Amino acid sequence: GIQVEQSPPDLILQEGANSTLRCNFSDSVNNLQWFHQNPWGQLINLFYIPSGTKQNGRLSATTVATERYSLLYISSSQTTDSGVYFCAVESSGGSNYKLTFGKGTLLTVNP
């Protein structure tokens, strides 16, 4: 099946810093979503982004499907951004929107 690799696995920032999280995938995809898992375990939708670029406030994401990667940018980070960020993809040819998740990036933002 499709492999999803996220980097870095861990990231520690000072409040106000910017960061880039990367998601590489091993095969072509129909769909891609970024999630933030907060300290209570909830998975929050950030972006649905199978291709192109989207922005939502301090967060933006870019997916280059032809090169099989996606990037999540966090600018002016805040302590509330802490948590695990997951990339999840559905490989092309799928018929059920079955998502394969990466292992995540654990982000810690210190005050």
Place this chain on the structure above:
Amino acid sequence: EPEVTQTPSHQVTQMGQEVILRCVPISNHLYFYWYRQILGQKVEFLVSFYNNEISEKSEIFDDQFSVERPDGSNFTLKIRSTKLEDSAMYFCATAQGLILAFFGQGTRLTVV
């Protein structure tokens, strides 16, 4: 914003007992999923459900697991005889079409 609701938020059960995890999907969604996340690990697909039947299931989803929509609204995951290794966060997800799944807040299952 509409949301997927899961109950209970946390369940503790004894090994060998049956548990039922419940999910209320977003009202116009047609595709339903269960995922699980063992503590500290990645989220894994269990099963997808469409048109009142399972459309795909993973190797994890063995005979101990079952899903149904008993009343046309709730979507449930039953584990017949729980094992210690079933301890995990279980997420329900729903989608209107084959894009953009919305996840519930999860049920933390602890088997003792």
